[in-house]
Amino acid sequence: MFLALKEIRHEKLRYGLIVGMVVLVSYLVFVLSGLAYGLAQQNTQAITSWNARSITLNDDANESLSQSLLTTKTTKALTLSKHEAYIGQTGVVAKEKGRAKLSAQFVGVDRNQFIYDRVAVTSGHKPKRANQILVDDSFRDNGYHLGDRVQLNSTSSRYRIVGFTHNAKLSVAPVIYGTLGTWRTLSHVTADFKASGVVSNSATFKPKTAGLATLSMSKFINKLPGYSAQNTTFTFMIAFLMVIAMVVIAVFLYILTMQKLPNYAVLRAQGIPARVLVSTTISQALILVVSGLVIGAALTAATVLALPAGVPMSFNMPLLSGVTGGILLTGVIGALIPVRIILHVDPVSVIGG
Numbered sequence: 001m002f003l004a005l006k007e008i009r010h011e012k013l014r015y016g017l018i019v020g021m022v023v024l025v026s027y028l029v030f031v032l033s034g035l036a037y038g039l040a041q042q043n044t045q046a047i048t049s050w051n052a053r054s055i056t057l058n059d060d061a062n063e064s065l066s067q068s069l070l071t072t073k074t075t076k077a078l079t080l081s082k083h084e085a086y087i088g089q090t091g092v093v094a095k096e097k098g099r100a101k102l103s104a105q106f107v108g109v110d111r112n113q114f115i116y117d118r119v120a121v122t123s124g125h126k127p128k129r130a131n132q133i134l135v136d137d138s139f140r141d142n143g144y145h146l147g148d149r150v151q152l153n154s155t156s157s158r159y160r161i162v163g164f165t166h167n168a169k170l171s172v173a174p175v176i177y178g179t180l181g182t183w184r185t186l187s188h189v190t191a192d193f194k195a196s197g198v199v200s201n202s203a204t205f206k207p208k209t210a211g212l213a214t215l216s217m218s219k220f221i222n223k224l225p226g227y228s229a230q231n232t233t234f235t236f237m238i239a240f241l242m243v244i245a246m247v248v249i250a251v252f253l254y255i256l257t258m259q260k261l262p263n264y265a266v267l268r269a270q271g272i273p274a275r276v277l278v279s280t281t282i283s284q285a286l287i288l289v290v291s292g293l294v295i296g297a298a299l300t301a302a303t304v305l306a307l308p309a310g311v312p313m314s315f316n317m318p319l320l321s322g323v324t325g326g327i328l329l330t331g332v333i334g335a336l337i338p339v340r341i342i343l344h345v346d347p348v349s350v351i352g353g
Contacts, residue, residue: 015288018252022292022327023299025245029323030300030315032241036234037319038312043227045169046107047217050115054205055220056198059213063223065089066105068196070212075194077209083202085113086195088183092152092176094135099150100142104135105170106152108183108195115199119177124163130181134163136174152176152186171224172312242326249327250334253285257335281335289331293324 041048061068066089075086088108095101109115111128119126119134124146127134135144139161144150149158159178168175180195187193198207206214215223222228267277304313 014256018256018288019292019295021252022249022289022331023295025249026293026296026324026327027299029238029241029245029327030296030320031303031313032234032238033319033323034300034304034313034315035311036231036238037316038314039172039234040227040231041167041314042169042172042312043224043230044221045167046105046175047170047221049120049168050118050199050201052115052199052201052217053203054200054214054216056200056205056207056212056214057196059211061213063213063215063220064225065196065220066091069189069193070195070197072192072194074209074211075198078198078207080113080198081202081205082114084198084200084205085115086110086180086197087115087199088180088187088196089170090183090187090196091173092186094139094144094150094152094176096144096148096150099144099148102139102142103173104176105173106176106178106183106186107170108178108180110180114201119165119168121163122166124161127162127178130179131157131159132162132178133159133182134165134177135161136168136176137164137166138169138174140164155185157185171226242323246326246330249289249330250337253288253331253334254337257281257337282332285331285335286328289328293327 055065057063057065057068058070065087070086080086086109088106090106092104092106093101094104109119111126116126121134122137124134133150144161146161146163148161150161151158159182165175165177168177183195184191184193198205307313
């Protein structure tokens with residue numbers, strides 16, 4: 001370790017450039033990973049908050065909640081427990097004079113069922129009447145406030161914002177929670193329809209009623225428009241970036257080690273054991289890579305603070321740990337590749353040549 005630190009202090013520019021390269025590579029990987037994970041979360045934040053395990057839809061809905069409709073005749077044949085809840089979904093545009101128009105997903109729920117209880121309120125309260133709505137915090141970021149009366153789509157009715165909830169997104173759009181009656185109004189369906197589907201947090205709920213199909217929540221999420229394609233694209237992009245980054249770091253550390261062979265030869269001629277040179281090489285690689293990762297992480301944290309609230313950046317600690325461990329391992333491997341040459345270096349041939 002002493003030799004490693006002394007050499008780094010002596011060759012500040014050379015090692016500074018190596019650290020700078022690691023910083024840029026790690027910063028790019030961290031930011032892209034955060035954006036990919038954040039965007040994926042914005043597809044499913046509302047669903048995740050329900051902590052549901054399955055969803056039952058009309059079997060002609062192509063596994064899409066927004067295209068599913070359950071009639072009251074069908075739902076009469078269902079026996080729901082405290083683990084099930086009716087839900088209605090439809091796309092809306094929220095607007096109010098002096099405010100930006102926002103595309104959103106309206107989710108109708110029953111006050112006496114578990115989804116209503118699971119929704120967390122950050123300010124205000126949950127809707128109790130047909131003309132009341134609970135909206136995602138992104139509405140506040142766009143100038144909406146408690147008590148605002150908004151118009152949804154082209155309906156003449158006004159709906160009062162009575163509460164805000166955090167991280168309520170569905171298919172990247174903010175969610176508006178209201179009643180099932182309001183959902184029917186916005187969907188332009190009659191009272192003959194009960195809901196879009198049934199959500200359950202029980203693994204055993206699977207009705208045998210004709211015309212219904214039950215999906216696991218993971219399968220339902222994968223069927224969300226664009227979700228699988230988006231995740232696959234980001235996964236391949238980050239994977240290729242990681243491979244390229246690892247190769248670049250390994251090659252640079254290999255070249256750096258090979259350039260120091262004459263120095264190692266002199267140290268060997270002075271009687272320094274080979275194991276000391278190997279440990280010095282590994283220590284030096286770890287110092288450089290860890291320094292770059294720490295600076296890269298600090299820059300990423302600063303970027304998160306500087307980004308506007310609308311940018312979907314979030315971090316998955318297991319994923320970040322894997323990325324960090326991969327970069328560290330690459331640095332060590334890059335330094336270890338020429339170890340065999342260091343162990344068998346001939347001072348006379350290197351210095352004399």
